[in-house]
Amino acid sequence: MHGLLDDEYNELQSYIDSLKRNWSYYDVTIMCDSWTGPTRMSIINFMIYCNGRTIFHKLIDVSDKRKNARFICEMMKTVVKEVGKENVVQIVTDNGSTFKKAREKMMKKYNLFWTPCVAHCIDLMLKDVGTHRIVQVVVEQARQITNYSYNHHCVLTLMREKCGGDIIRPGLTRFATNYIALTSLLEEKQGLKEMFASREWKNYEHNRTTQARQIEDLVASSKFWDDARRIAQSTEPISKVLRLVDGDKKPIIGSLYEAIRLMT
Structure with a gap:
């Protein structure tokens, strides 16, 4: 059973690696989704969109973090570096006030678009x-x-x-x-x-x-x-x-x- 799981993991990783090779050609959008559950556990998911396909990048547990603009900005910088700042053209987040302030900080450092999530704006x-x-x-x-x-x-x-x-x-x-x-x-x-x-x-x-x-x-x-x-x-x-x-x-x-x- 363990060997089958390893095979599935390796196959999926190989597929993801093949998508990553397109990043420098098509450029990417980083999509960020924050969520707080009934137990007050708070997480932020990061997805990468490129050439019509989206992959999960990472999850960060921020339950014990002070989620101010500075923290959000530093977290975004880390993800941009992991993806490669030369590959990133856009970041999509919700339209909360903290993300708005983080956007202003990020725009001073990186030449990219920061777009609020349309669904979140309409929901507001x-x-x-x-x-x-x-x-x-x-x-x-x-x-x-x-x-x-x-x-x-x-x-x-x-x-x-x-x-x-x-x-x-x-x-x-x-x-x-x-x-x-x-x-x-x-x-x-x-x-x-x-x-x-x-x-x-x-x-x-x-x-x-x-x-x-x-x-x-x-x-x-x-x-x-x-x-x-x-x-x-x-x-x-x-x-x-x-x-x-x-x-x-x-x-x-x-x-x-x-x-x-x-x-x-």
């Missing part, structure tokens, strides 16, 4: 939309409906039967999921109403609890559905652009500007 736009009180209220109400359905086995079974499947749940981190979840909920409006009007629901032993009655009233509320529809319609153009730039099936730069024009 949706975050700003979510600061409006009415949006906060409706998203929270949608979360209450889905959480109640998924936290009770009998209700979940009934919901899947009436809706013909699952409902996307609003997320706690990625802001776009809130609006995608609202659209999903709107698509299943009729199924949810049928669920609460069904004989199975009337016979459900916990259907008179305070929480159950609140959720039933919420699904019956025309104001909730009207507000949810307005929010979903107003954010759909932004969400479309986000889905476009967040995919990896084909290059999208040719259609990006037209998508942004339609969004505005």
Whole structure:
């Protein structure tokens, strides 16, 4: 088993080395992705893009680091040196304030482009939309409906039967999921109403609890559905652009500007 693993590793390394030989000819883009998990472990991934292919370069655990502009800048310098500064034409990162400050420092030392991640920028736009009180209220109400359905086995079974499947749940981190979840909920409006009007629901032993009655009233509320529809319609153009730039099936730069024009 150990020999097979070594063979796979050597084969993969040989493939990566063949890609690296193209770096000096095509030049490369360094892509940086930061992530913090539920245990507060914080990591930064570095990928290298060249000639239509992307490879993983390294991972850095920064959980115990002070992630200020100076630290980010020094980390980036190290990666640029590892790749070869003569090969690097662009760095792509998220659009956080720390990375912005690090960009200013890096641009003074290296002649390269530093580009904010389009998906992250659009996600921040949706975050700003979510600061409006009415949006906060409706998203929270949608979360209450889905959480109640998924936290009770009998209700979940009934919901899947009436809706013909699952409902996307609003997320706690990625802001776009809130609006995608609202659209999903709107698509299943009729199924949810049928669920609460069904004989199975009337016979459900916990259907008179305070929480159950609140959720039933919420699904019956025309104001909730009207507000949810307005929010979903107003954010759909932004969400479309986000889905476009967040995919990896084909290059999208040719259609990006037209998508942004339609969004505005």
